[in-house]
Amino acid sequence: MTSAVARKYAQALLEVAVPEKLEDQVLADLGSFGELLGDSSELTEALASPAIPIAAKKEMLKQLSTRLSLAPIVTNFILVLLQNGRFSQFDECLEAYKQALDRSHGVVRADVFTSRKLDDGVRQRLEGEVSSMTGKQVKLQYYEDASLIGGVRIEVGSKVFDASVRTQLDDIHRRLVGV
Numbered sequence: 001m002t003s004a005v006a007r008k009y010a011q012a013l014l015e016v017a018v019p020e021k022l023e024d025q026v027l028a029d030l031g032s033f034g035e036l037l038g039d040s041s042e043l044t045e046a047l048a049s050p051a052i053p054i055a056a057k058k059e060m061l062k063q064l065s066t067r068l069s070l071a072p073i074v075t076n077f078i079l080v081l082l083q084n085g086r087f088s089q090f091d092e093c094l095e096a097y098k099q100a101l102d103r104s105h106g107v108v109r110a111d112v113f114t115s116r117k118l119d120d121g122v123r124q125r126l127e128g129e130v131s132s133m134t135g136k137q138v139k140l141q142y143y144e145d146a147s148l149i150g151g152v153r154i155e156v157g158s159k160v161f162d163a164s165v166r167t168q169l170d171d172i173h174r175r176l177v178g179v
Contacts (some may be wrong), residue, residue, distance in 0.1 A: 002096040006089050010096035013077050014104065022071060023101055029074040030094050036068065037090065048087045057082050108136045110156040113164075115148045130154060133161070 002010075017026045037044045043064075047057055058079065065075040081087045102109060110130055112118075118126070123140070130138045134156060145153075151164035 002092045002099065003089065005086065006092035006096040007100070009077075009081070009086065009089075009093045010100045013073070013093075013097055014100045016073055018104070020073065022073060023104070025071050026074055026077075027097065027101060029068070029070045030077075030097060032068050033064070033070065033074065033078065034091065034094050036064065047082065050085070054083060102139065106136055107139055108134050108156060109139050109141065110134075110154055111143060112140050113143050113145045113148060113153040113155075115144070115146055115150050115165075117144060118142065126152070126154075130156065 013026065014023065017023045037047075043060075046052055047060065061075060061078055061082065064070075065078075070078075077093075078087075078090070081090060081093065086093075099109070112126065112130075123142070127138055127140055130140065138156075147166055149165035149169070151166075151168070153164045153167070154161040
C-alpha cells in the first residue's frame with residue numbers, strides 16, 4: 001500500500017515525464033536506482049540520514065546519476081525527495097509511480113493467489129478472464145498460498161474474487177454450525 005504523499009510525488013513525476021515522453025525511461029531509471037539501494041544498505045542509510053549534509057548527498061547523487069546514466073528528470077526527482085526529507089519513501093514512490101503509469105495506460109494490476117504454481121496456459125486464460133471481468137488490460141502478480149488448498153483468490157484493488165477451496169470449506173462450516 002502506498003501513502004498519499006508517495007502517490008502525490010509519483011503523480012507529479014508522471015506529469016513531468018509524459019510531455020517529454022519519458023514515462024518508461026523514468027520507470028527504468030527509478031528501478032535501476034532502487035536496485036542499487038537494495039544492494040547497498042550503507043548507501044540507503046547515508047542518503048536517508050539527517051546527519052549528513054544535503055550538499056554531500058547532492059554530490060553522492062550526482063556521482064550515482066552519472067554512473068547509472070539516470071535521466072535528469074529522475075535525478076531531480078530523487079533530489080526533491082532528499083531535500084524534503086522524503087528519501088525514506090523512495091520505494092513507496094517507485095510503487096506509486098508504477099501504479100500511476102499503469103492507470104495512465106488503462107492497465108489494472110491484480111494479485112492472484114493459488115495453492116500451487118500455475119502453468120503458462122492457465123495463466124493466459126486467467127489473464128483473459130480477469131481482463132473480461134474488469135474491462136481493462138491487466139497485469140497479474142502471482143503468489144502461492146498453500147492454505148488455499150485449491151482454487152484461486154484474485155484481488156483487484158479493493159475487490160476480492162475468492163473461488164478457493166479454503167473459502168468454500170469455511171462457508172460450508174458456517175452453514176453447518178448455523179453462524
